[in-house]
Amino acid sequence: MEPIVKWAGGKRKLAPKIVELLKIGECTDRYVEPFLGGAAVFLHLVDEFPTNLFPMQYLLNDALKPLIDAYYAIVVDTESVISELSAIRTSYELPLEEFIDAEMQAEYRNELYYQVRRCFNSGGVNHDCHMPGTVAMRAHLAADFIFLNKSCFNGLWRISRKTGEMNVPHGKPKKLSLPSADQLREFAQLVPRQSLRCTDATGLLADCGDGDAIYADPPYDTSDDNVAEPAGSFTTYAGSFNWEDQVKLADALRGAAHRGARVVASNRATDRVIKLYDDRGFTVEHVGVRHSVGAKGDRRGIVGEILAHRGPG
Numbered sequence: 001m002e003p004i005v006k007w008a009g010g011k012r013k014l015a016p017k018i019v020e021l022l023k024i025g026e027c028t029d030r031y032v033e034p035f036l037g038g039a040a041v042f043l044h045l046v047d048e049f050p051t052n053l054f055p056m057q058y059l060l061n062d063a064l065k066p067l068i069d070a071y072y073a074i075v076v077d078t079e080s081v082i083s084e085l086s087a088i089r090t091s092y093e094l095p096l097e098e099f100i101d102a103e104m105q106a107e108y109r110n111e112l113y114y115q116v117r118r119c120f121n122s123g124g125v126n127h128d129c130h131m132p133g134t135v136a137m138r139a140h141l142a143a144d145f146i147f148l149n150k151s152c153f154n155g156l157w158r159i160s161r162k163t164g165e166m167n168v169p170h171g172k173p174k175k176l177s178l179p180s181a182d183q184l185r186e187f188a189q190l191v192p193r194q195s196l197r198c199t200d201a202t203g204l205l206a207d208c209g210d211g212d213a214i215y216a217d218p219p220y221d222t223s224d225d226n227v228a229e230p231a232g233s234f235t236t237y238a239g240s241f242n243w244e245d246q247v248k249l250a251d252a253l254r255g256a257a258h259r260g261a262r263v264v265a266s267n268r269a270t271d272r273v274i275k276l277y278d279d280r281g282f283t284v285e286h287v288g289v290r291h292s293v294g295a296k297g298d299r300r301g302i303v304g305e306i307l308a309h310r311g312p313g
């Protein structure tokens with residue numbers, strides 16, 4: 001199935017190759033995705049290996065709390081999220097006849113976007129959605145999150161370092177493409193609630209090993225002497241992920257492989273990333289992927305990327 005959200009660095013196109021490298025059919029008990037984002041690879045995997053035929057466990061993690069809270073709400077309060085989302089859609093898509101002219105309609109949509117963003121930011125920052133007794137709030141925030149993701153500029157989710165608030169402007173989409181009720185119900189069926197986690201990826205990997213198939217898709221390395229920052233690159237999401245974090249991650253992935261896991265990691269093809277994984281016994285394959293979020297149409301380009309993989313041992 002298609003991802004519920006539009007996510008920068010989404011791996012839909014690479015998913016078949018990644019799943020092939022993970023060799024899921026061979027003694028895998030658990031699939032681990034520590035940088036889940038839009039979940040493109042997980043969703044491809046469950047298409048290929050239906051959960052009823054391959055009853056695996058999953059560990060699906062992302063450090064971005066509103067994203068995991070939204071997934072959690074979709075799983076546990078599916079129908080409430082559907083009705084909240086439908087209410088937002090109805091407001092956003094009020095027909096032209098309700099307005100004096102198209103300009104007024106556009107102004108109304110713009111104001112609605114910023115109203116939802118304000119409301120999300122005031123409720124979403126410190127609100128703990130995993131607390132009991134907050135079903136309505138949880139579903140409401142999840143619907144706001146999905147709406148903002150689908151209508152913000154270029155589908156980028158960016159938070160202010162100072163305030164922690166989502167600060168992306170309205171993208172004024174010609175068509176608002178929210179996930180359908182059926183899509184949300186299907187997602188809820190596929191994701192066991194206990195599989196969702198919101199923590200730092202490197203810490204999570206300390207408990208991984210024998211029987212695990214791990215796909216790690218961190219924010220990409222942003223600088224290297226030989227590589228200019230590609231147009232439209234976007235790597236901030238939940239906070240910064242610097243070179244030290246890349247090194248810690250590669251060490252943690254090697255550790256998990258030593259303990260018996262099969263590992264695939266993706267990253268930008270910078271010299272230092274290639275060396276990082278090569279030095280740790282990974283096979284590094286070059287792949288080219290077109291970035292489709294975060295750049296103006298005419299500036300989107302093919303960015304060199306790698307898949308680093310290694311088996312247990």
Ligand SMILES: C[S@@+](CC[C@H](N)C(=O)[O-])C[C@H]1O[C@@H](n2cnc3c(N)ncnc32)[C@H](O)[C@@H]1O
Pocket residue numbers: 007008009010011012034035036037038039040041061062063064199200201202217218219220237238239240241
């Ligand atoms: C490249 S995106 C993953 C995209 C995903 N593979 C897809 O297909 O949509 C990287 C993700 O890592 C998350 N992230 C950033 N720092 C993290 C950390 N320290 N631990 C876990 N997740 C982190 C971001 O919130 C973002 O969703």
